Amino acid sequence: MAKIVTFSIDGQKCMAEEGQYLVDAAETNGVYIPTLCNMTGVPPQGSCRVCSVKINGKLTTACTTKVSEGMEVINESEEIQDLRKAIIELLFAEGNHFCPSCEQSGNCELQALAYRFQVLVPRFPYLFPERDIEASNPKLFKDHNRSILCKRCIRAITDERGRRLFAFGKRGDRIGISIDTKLAANISDELADRAAEVCPVGAIIRKGRGFAVPIGQRRYDGQPIGADVEQAK
Amino acid sequence: MDKKIVATTSLAGCFGCHMSVLDIDERILDLIELVEFNKSPIDDIKTFTKHCDIGIVEGGCATSENVHVLKEFRKNCSTLIALGECAIMGGLPALRNNIPITECLEEAYLNGLTTKDNNPDRILPNDEEIPMMLDRVYPIRELVKVDFFLPGCPPTADLIWNALTALILGKEMDLPYEVIRYD
Structure with a gap:
């Protein structure tokens, strides 16, 4: 032990x-x-x-x-809480996060953190960067407006032979997630589900599903992110 | 206690936030004891008739008229509240922010499915009575100083109620988990 x-x-x-x-x-x-x-x-x-x-x-x-x-x-100090809040606000200001029209709203970890930290408005000005969307894949829809570049899809998603489906393309402020189109064209439904699941925001969305869970029953409608950890105590 | 004077407007919004104000249900009877409405679509007063304590702005700025109204609100209201996602960050109208304005107009009036066969002279709206569209949709705080922000699409009725009562009665705002929503 x-x-x-x-x-x-x-x-x-x-x-x-x-x-x-x-x-x-x-x-x-x-x-x-x-x-x-x-x-x-x-x-x-x-x-x-x-x-x-x-x-x-x-x-x-x-x-x-x-x-x-x-x-x-x-x-839990005031300094650390404000630092974390500022990071969350930066992510909102840096991307194009249109929560009202996002399929992930209510299940989004970034949004849930903003709720938990009571972000009413980011302290930073919105950048409205130009970002692309990619809808050519049969099972996955990629909306780079929403990406926070956490690399979770890159790190967690591989096919049965260990090949990665996602990678970073370009560099600097033009960096973005790119999908291996050949590999991703033939992935199983389970792997597609998993890819959408690992994305904390709505940057990778499973096609043909849309707003599957009604408002009120979504992951963070009832209780803040992290509440399960605190209640288990 | 004197009644606080409130003005409201909808710029590039859908009036959903105003509907959410009405969604405070029977508390509107309590509200009317606390406030008097001035310029607002609720009572249809078109121009400011006196200085207001609280101005509530729904929607971002998409046209020259929106900018004009917003500046009037800032001039005539002691406290300005940005109500809803559109006022705060442009909201859905701001989806056009990375599309050139010419492309937007051409899609809407020349090439769109419902317009391409019905606009034989290929006219874009150009009457001088029609406000000019701005190059992009601006969150209102980029144009005037905003004192408070209430997010949501629309903001929950409880958030609006808590904010208004806190502001009117001069107490700290109650912010339980359920009231902050971005959708």
Whole structure:
């Protein structure tokens, strides 16, 4: 059995297996650390910074940090909450996020985080960048207006032979997700479902489904993102 | 307590936000005890007849007339509220923000399915009575200072009610989880 280490989050004593990532360790202790680019079972990359915490006084990402003995973590301070809120607001200002017409609305992790952090309006001006959509694939619809470049689809989706379906194309502010059209043309329904599922926003949408769940029954209609972690405590 | 004076308008909006104001149901009877409406589609007063305490703006700015009305609101209202996604970020009209205005007009009046056979002289609206369309749809805070933002499409009736009562009674706004919605 792995060695158990003790550490603290906001002064609360926690225990976890040594080598666990802090977001997962916090979850087992009933503490929610918000994440966006992170996915259980996929190696973390720490790119969105929404899970920023202070560890022993230093700002770092909780998804890429492994717990160690005596670690002192600050998760809920005003400074950190505002930093996270600013990151969420930046993502809204940087893309074209038309929630009222988005199929993912109500199930969207970015939107859910904005609800949780009570974002009434981003503090940054909207950029209205020019972004493309791609509808040629038989099963998947890609709307790059909504992409937050979290790379979850790139990291998590491979076909049965381990080949990746998604990759980054271009560089700098023109960077975007591109689909391997040949591979994606023949994917199974299950893999297509999974690809749409790993997307935290509505950038990858399963075709022919649309607004499947009525308003009121969607994932984040009733309770905030992270509430399940906090209630399990 | 003197009644607060409220003005409302819909710029490039669909009046959904105004419908949501009415969606406060019987609380509208309480509201009418607290406020008096001035320029608003609710009472059909067309021009400001006095200075208002609260101006509520639905919709973004898509035309020159929208800009004119918005500036009037800023001039005549002590507190300005952006109500709904369109006022806050342009909303669905802003979907055209990356399409050249010529293309938009040609699609609407020359090449669209319902217009291409019905506009033989290929006329684009050009009467000087018609407001000019802007190059893109502007969130209202890009043109005037906005004091408060209430998101939603439309904003929930409870969000509007909580905001108005907090503002009128000078207390902190109640923001439970269910009231903030972007759709």
